[in-house]
Each structure stands twice: as C-alpha cells, then as structure tokens.
Amino acid sequence: MKYKDTILEEVCRFLILSIQIFAFYIILNGHLSPGGGFSGGAILGSSLIIIHLVFGKSYLQKKINSQNIPAFISIPLIIYGLLKLHSFLSDTLHWPHPPIGTPGKILSSGFILPLNIMIGIVVAFVLYQAFSYFWDEEF
Amino acid sequence: MTSNLPLINIMFLMITAFAFPLIKKIKYIYFFSYIIHILLVISTLATLMFVVNHGAYALNIGYPDTFMGIQLYISHVEALLGVVFSIIFLMVVIFASSTIDKEISENRIGLFYLLVNILYTSLIGVIYSNDLFNAYVFIEVSTLSACGLIIIKDKGETILAAIKYLIMSTVGSGLVLMSIAYLYSITGHLNILLSHNVIVATYQDYPNSVLIILSLFTLGLGVKSALFPLHGWLPDAHSSAPTPSSAILSSLVIKVYMVLLIKIIFRLFGLNIVKDIVIMDIILLLGSAGMIFGSVMAIKQKELKRMVAYSSVAQIGYVAFGIGLGSIAGLTIAVYHIIGHALTKSSIFLISGLMISQNKSKYIEDLKGIGHEMPITLILFTLASFSMVGIPIFPGFISKWYLSLACLELNRISLILIILASSLLNLLYYFPIVINGFFGKENLKGRIRKSKKVNPYSLFPIVTLIILMLLTGLFSGRIIDFIALSFA
Numbered sequence: 001m002k003y004k005d006t007i008l009e010e011v012c013r014f015l016i017l018s019i020q021i022f023a024f025y026i027i028l029n030g031h032l033s034p035g036g037g038f039s040g041g042a043i044l045g046s047s048l049i050i051i052h053l054v055f056g057k058s059y060l061q062k063k064i065n066s067q068n069i070p071a072f073i074s075i076p077l078i079i080y081g082l083l084k085l086h087s088f089l090s091d092t093l094h095w096p097h098p099p100i101g102t103p104g105k106i107l108s109s110g111f112i113l114p115l116n117i118m119i120g121i122v123v124a125f126v127l128y129q130a131f132s133y134f135w136d137e138e139f
Numbered sequence: 140m141t142s143n144l145p146l147i148n149i150m151f152l153m154i155t156a157f158a159f160p161l162i163k164k165i166k167y168i169y170f171f172s173y174i175i176h177i178l179l180v181i182s183t184l185a186t187l188m189f190v191v192n193h194g195a196y197a198l199n200i201g202y203p204d205t206f207m208g209i210q211l212y213i214s215h216v217e218a219l220l221g222v223v224f225s226i227i228f229l230m231v232v233i234f235a236s237s238t239i240d241k242e243i244s245e246n247r248i249g250l251f252y253l254l255v256n257i258l259y260t261s262l263i264g265v266i267y268s269n270d271l272f273n274a275y276v277f278i279e280v281s282t283l284s285a286c287g288l289i290i291i292k293d294k295g296e297t298i299l300a301a302i303k304y305l306i307m308s309t310v311g312s313g314l315v316l317m318s319i320a321y322l323y324s325i326t327g328h329l330n331i332l333l334s335h336n337v338i339v340a341t342y343q344d345y346p347n348s349v350l351i352i353l354s355l356f357t358l359g360l361g362v363k364s365a366l367f368p369l370h371g372w373l374p375d376a377h378s379s380a381p382t383p384s385s386a387i388l389s390s391l392v393i394k395v396y397m398v399l400l401i402k403i404i405f406r407l408f409g410l411n412i413v414k415d416i417v418i419m420d421i422i423l424l425l426g427s428a429g430m431i432f433g434s435v436m437a438i439k440q441k442e443l444k445r446m447v448a449y450s451s452v453a454q455i456g457y458v459a460f461g462i463g464l465g466s467i468a469g470l471t472i473a474v475y476h477i478i479g480h481a482l483t484k485s486s487i488f489l490i491s492g493l494m495i496s497q498n499k500s501k502y503i504e505d506l507k508g509i510g511h512e513m514p515i516t517l518i519l520f521t522l523a524s525f526s527m528v529g530i531p532i533f534p535g536f537i538s539k540w541y542l543s544l545a546c547l548e549l550n551r552i553s554l555i556l557i558i559l560a561s562s563l564l565n566l567l568y569y570f571p572i573v574i575n576g577f578f579g580k581e582n583l584k585g586r587i588r589k590s591k592k593v594n595p596y597s598l599f600p601i602v603t604l605i606i607l608m609l610l611t612g613l614f615s616g617r618i619i620d621f622i623a624l625s626f627a
Contacts, residue, residue: 074157081154088146088200 005054012054019047023120030116031109037119044120045127052132066132072125076118083111083118142193144186145211145221145267146200148179149260156256159249169236172252176229179259183221190218195625197269197332210330212269216474216625219618220266220398223478224391226607227485228259230600234489235383237596241496242381243291251291251381258284258387265395271319271407272329274399278315278363282308285392288384289376300375307362307372314359318352322407325352331406342412349408353418356403364396366459367429370452374440377448382492385444389451390485394477397458401470404462405626414465423463427557429456434564442501443491446568447484450527453561454480460557461542467626468545472538474622479534479611483526486604489597490520497591503572510576511586516593517576519605524569526608529562534608537615 023044030036051060064072087110090097101108155175162168190196195214202208213221232255243251257280264277282305290301323329325348326337342349358369365373373393377385404413413419433453440446454476461473493516494509495501510517526533539558546554611618 070160074160077157078154081150081157085147085150085154088150089143092143093140 008054012050016047016050019043019050023047023124027116027120028106028113031112032104032106037116038123040116041120041123042127044124045131048124048128049131052128052135057132057136069125069129073122073129076121080115080118080122083115087111141185141189142196142198144182144189145198145213145217145263148182148186148221149264149267151175151182152179152256152260152263156253156260159253159256162249165240165245165248168249168252172232172236172255173229175256176225176232179225180222180229183218183225186213187218187222190215209273210269210332211267212331213267214625215621216398217266219621220474220478221263223481224259224262224266227390227481227604228255228387230604231255231383231386231485231489234386234597234600237594238492238496239381239383244293247291247293251288251384254284254287254291255383255387258288258392262391262395265399269331270329271322271331271334275312275315275319278396278399279312281392281395282312282363285388288388289380291384292379292381294379296375297379300372300379304372304376307369311359311362311369314355314362316359318355318359321348321355322352331402335407335409338408338412342408349412350416350418353404353408353413353416354421356400357418357422360396360400361425361459364393364400365452365455367425367432367452367456370429370433370455373452374445374448377451377488378442378444382489382496385448386485386488386492389448389488390481390483393451393455394458394481397455397462397473397477401462401473404465405470410465410467419463419465421463422459423465423554426456426459426461426463427554429453430460430557430561431456431564434561434568438564438568440568441503443495443503443506443572444488444501446503447487447491450565450568451484453565454484454527456561457538457542460554461538461545464542464545464549464551466545466549467623468541468548470626471619471623472541472545474625475534475541475615475619476538478618479526479538479608482604482608482611483523483534486601486608487520487523487527489601489604490516490523493593493597493601494520497593506572507575508583508586510573511583511588512591513593514589515598516601517573519601520576521573522605523608524573526612527569528566532609532612534612534615537612537619541619 023040025040026035026043027037027040030040048060086095089095098110100110103109106113152175155171158171159168162171190213195212198211198213200209200211232252235251239248239251261277261281261284265274265281268274268277286301286305289297289304319329322334325341325345326334328334328337338349362369377389380388404410430453433449433451433456437446437449437453440449457476457480458473461469461476463469494506494513497513498505498509522533526535529536529539539562543555543558546552546558
C-alpha cells in the first residue's frame with residue numbers, strides 16, 4: 001500500500017468481522033432462507049478484497065498463501081463433483097442417502113448444506129483471485 | 140451400471156479436471172491425463188457395446204420421471220461419436236505431452252489439461268443430452284473452455300482471436316437461448332422427446348413459429364460451427380491457437396453444434412414437419428456456398444494453419460449440405476462426414492504443427508522440399524490430403540459419393556456439380572504442398588535427407604489417427620449402416 005490510514009484500518013477491523021459473519025450466515029442458511037453458496041461466497045470474497053485494499057497484500061499473504069489459492073478453488077470443486085455424482089447415481093445404484101434431519105434446522109436437507117459451503121469457498125477465492133490478477137497485474 | 144456410463148463419463152471428466160492444478164510435477168500431469176483419457180476410451184467403447192446389444196436408450200438422471208429430471212439419450216450415433224471423440228482426445232493428449240511445453244509457459248500446462256477436460260465434458264454433454272437447456276449450458280461451457288484453449292498461448296494475436304471468437308459465439312449462444320425460450324413457450328417442455336410430441340400435435344397452429352425457431356437454431360449453431368457467412372472468427376482462432384488446441388477445435392468443437400442441429404431437425408421437429416420449410420433450403424445453400432468459398436479462400440492463404448482452418452469451413456459446408464438435403468440419407472452422411480473429417484482434420488492439424496515447429500516457419504512457401512527432410516510426416520500428410528480431396532477408399536471420397544447418391548435419390552442432379560467443384564478446389568490447395576514437398580530439383584536444394592528428427596511420441600498419435608481414418612474409409616458400409624440405425 002502507498003499510504004496508511006488509521007481511521008480506515010480501525011473501522012475495517014470491525015467491519016470486516018461483521019461482513020464475514022454475515023457471509024457465513026448466508027452460506028449456512030442457504031437451504032433455509034434466501035441466500036446460498038454463491039451470494040455468501042461473493043460477500044466473503046469481497047471481505048478478502050477489502051482486507052487486501054486496506055491492510056495491503058502482505059497482511060493477507062500471512063494468513064492465506066497465494067500459492068495455495070488454486071488448491072483452495074479446486075479441492076472444493078472436486079468435493080462438489082463427488083457429492084453430485086453420489087446424488088445422481090444413488091437412486092439407480094441403491095447407495096445410502098445422507099440423513100435428512102429436522103426441517104428448519106441447519107443440519108438438514110441432505111447434501112445442500114455441504115454443496116453450499118463448497119460453492120461459497122470457490123466463489124470467494126475466485127473473486128479474490130480475479131481481483132488480485134487485475135490489481136497486482138501478476139499473471 | 141453400464142447404462143450409467145455416459146453420466147459417469149461426464150462427471151468423471153469434470154471431477155478429474157480440477158485435480159490438474161493440484162499436481163506440481165509436469166511429468167505426473169502428463170501421466171494423469173493419459174490415465175483419464177484411456178479410461179474414457181474404454182468406457183465409451185463399453186457404452187457403444189451396450190448400445191449395440193440393447194439398442195438406443197434414455198437415461199434419466201437424479202429423478203426417474205422424464206418431466207422433472209434431466210435426460211440423456213444414447214442412440215447409435217451418440218455412442219459412436221463418443222468413441223471417436225474419446226480416441227481423438229487421447230491422441231491429442233499424447234501429442235500434447237511431447238510438444239505443448241514449447242508452445243505455452245510451464246506454469247500453464249496444468250491449466251491446459253484442465254481446459255481440455257472441461258471442453259471434452261461439454262462436448263460429450265451436448266452430444267448425449269436429450270434436454271435442450273442442458274445442451275445450452277454445455278454449449279456455453281464449451282465456448283468458454285475453447286476460448287481458454289486459444290488464449291492460453293498468451294500472445295497478442297491469440298488474445299485478439301479469442302476475443303473475436305468469444306463475441307461471435309456469445310451472439311450465437313444468445314440466439315440458441317432465444318429459440319429455446321420460444322420453443323418452451325409453445326411446447327412447455329425442454330426435453331426433446333416431450334417437445335416433439337407436442338409439436339407433432341400442434342405445429343399446424345403455429346406455422347411461423349416453427350420457421351422462427353428453426354432459423355434461430357440454425358443461425359445460432361451456425362455461428363458456433365462456422366457455417367459459411369458466419370465463419371469470420373474461425374481462421375484467426377484456429378490458426379493462432381497452440382497445435383493440440385487447434386486440432387481439437389477444428390476437428391471436434393465445430394462439429395458438435397452440427398450434431399445438435401441434426402438432433403433438433405430429426406428428433407425435435409421430425410423430417411416430415413421440416414421438409415416444407417424454407418430454412419432447409421437455406422441450410423443447403425449455405426452449405427454449398429461454404430463448400431465452394433471455403434476452398435476458394437483456402438487457396439489464397441499463405442500460412443499453412445490458416446489454409447487448413449479455411450478448409451474446415453469448406454468441410455462444415457459438406458455437413459450442412461447433408462443436413463440441408465432433408466432426407467435420412469443426407470443426415471446419415473452428415474454424421475459419417477463428421478466422423479471421417481474429425482479423424483482427418485485432427486491429424487492434418489497435428490502434422491502441420493509438427494512441420495511448422497520443425498521448419499520454424501508458418502508459411503507454405505517455406506515448406507518446399509520438406510518431404511526430403513521429414514519424409515514420414517509428409518507421407519502422412521499426403522494420405523490425409525487424399526481424404527480431403529476425395530480419392531477412393533478414403534472417407535472423404537465415401538462421403539462425397541454418398542452425398543451424390545443422396546442428391547440423385549431426391550432428383551436434384553445439379554447439386555452434384557457443387558460436390559465435384561468443391562472436390563477439385565480441395566485438390567488445388569492440398570496437392571501443391573505435397574508436390575512441392577516431395578519433388579522439384581530446386582526445392583530440394585540445401586535440404587538434407589531425414590535431417591529433421593520427429594519425436595516418436597508426436598508421430599504415434601498421427602499414425603494412429605491416419606490408420607483409423609483409413610479404417611473408417613474401408614469399413615464405410617458398415618459404419619453408415621450403423622449410423623442409419625439411429626435414423627430409422
């Protein structure tokens with residue numbers, strides 16, 4: 001960063017926390033209320049972008065190594081594909097279904113919750129990656 | 140389990156695609172891609188055997204009811220095309236493992252194989268899908284991954300070509316989406332089979348709608364498959380992409396949309412409804428124009444890969460010609476030509492990539508006397524160009540022969556002249572390369588015999604493709620009978 005702004009940093013310390021909590025709320029409630037993996041992931045990704053802008057790249061680098069971001073994107077996608085393969089094939093091949101749980105509770109509705117979580121992670125990191133490509137111009 | 144293989148193929152490719160960025164060593168990336176594509180060849184062959192034994196079948200996914208669920212439909216054509224695609228992808232991947240590191244930077248090789256897998260998924264998705272919206276989604280995926288495969292070289296010309304391709308094919312997919320929406324508003328279904336039933340019952344109430352839907356489909360899929368006046372993006376994109384990418388793009392990607400058009404004409408509307416609509420004649424006209432002008436433009440080219448790319452425009456013209464005839468014989472030959480040309484064009488692109496990289500010049504002029512230095516490579520090129528020109532036994536001849544027979548069947552003898560003219564024009568641009576490559580005293584000056592060594596890993600896939608091409612020509616009768624089972 002070219003310059004530091006103390007007011008901005010102190011405000012963002014609180015703001016980012018609430019943004020991320022809100023993002024996790026949207027992801028985890030995706031199967032119960034409006035929201036879901038994509039919208040929650042977009043909010044989570046924008047919180048990463050704000051950290052990058054306010055505290056600088058090196059601050060975020062300490063928490064998330066940018067070398068690992070491709071892995072953060074591809075591992076959830078692989079898990080997503082495997083879960084989806086299971087739900088496509090489970091009927092014809094008589095594989096066990098995931099427990100349905102009590103409707104209205106967080107742990108319910110089978111695979112939708114884990115699928116939402118995977119999508120959330122992927123969207124957050126893809127957004128951040130796209131931003132950092134343009135911001136840092138490192139291709 | 141075997142009946143579920145088409146779905147498993149699609150999912151397997153999607154899941155394994157994202158394992159490539161996790162692999163750090165390039166050697167393991169190559170090895171992993173070999174395993175994936177060999178497994179795919181085995182599984183598509185198993186699907187083909189299943190279809191041979193049990194006949195065509197529909198596969199409902201996730202939901203047993205056709206109305207709610209997604210459906211794949213695998214008939215003889217789909218199963219056969221799946222095998223051809225898997226073999227070509229395997230050969231291209233083997234070829235790529237020996238040459239791709241010279242064309243793109245090392246940290247992008249994982250990304251290249253990821254995109255190849257995604258592209259493959261989307262192509263077989265379009266072929267298998269019996270659901271128009273799913274087909275549309277797969278079309279979008281294939282466009283984006285094909286753009287990625289072009290742009291991965293990261294040079295000015297590839298970026299320009301890919302942006303051109305992206306804009307034009309976005310217009311194409313927009314048209315396809317519009318026609319799907321229009322169709323849905325009339326039939327209330329996205330499934331091809333269910334829509335067909337509604338259309339057969341009610342098409343006389345909507346005389347113009349059928350015309351509009353079919354023309355939107357033709358335009359949209361025509362842009363994507365580079366049907367003659369809509370081919371503007373193709374030469375740039377296919378000539379500037381890395382060699383393995385352009386082999387895939389030119390031999391498979393542009394064909395898939397034609398397969399979808401065949402499915403729409405034959406399964407969605409049915410030939411009885413379509414035969415009186417003017418759009419079939421327009422497809423025929425565009426196909427004939429493509430056959431002639433694609434070749435004329437190819438003659439003028441000075442770069443080898445650009446010439447081969449323009450030749451693809453001409454070959455798509457043959458497919459459109461077969462579709463536009465509007466008879467079962469025409470559709471059968473269109474599918475046969477797709478198979479024959481896919482094998483031929485992929486080998487021609489791989490060969491021209493080899494010749495360009497060894498000769499260090501992309502211009503046709505500098506290829507004079509290349510046969511002295513790379514005899515085996517140029518012999519393979521000669522065999523492939525025999526097929527393009529239409530020498531008997533080769534698949535190019537077979538499709539021209541049967542196309543002429545299909546014209547005779549419909550009493551449209553004048554159309555045979557177009558086939559003949561296009562055949563002669565093909566000769567004008569393929570044979571000079573062969574003749575100048577082998578003969579002429581001044582051509583061979585300064586050329587040392589067999590001086591340019593070719594890596595056997597890059598020669599093996601080409602030889603395999605050429606052998607398969609010859610077999611496609613030799614057993615053409617059986618293959619055409621097999622394809623015709625789908626159109627019974």
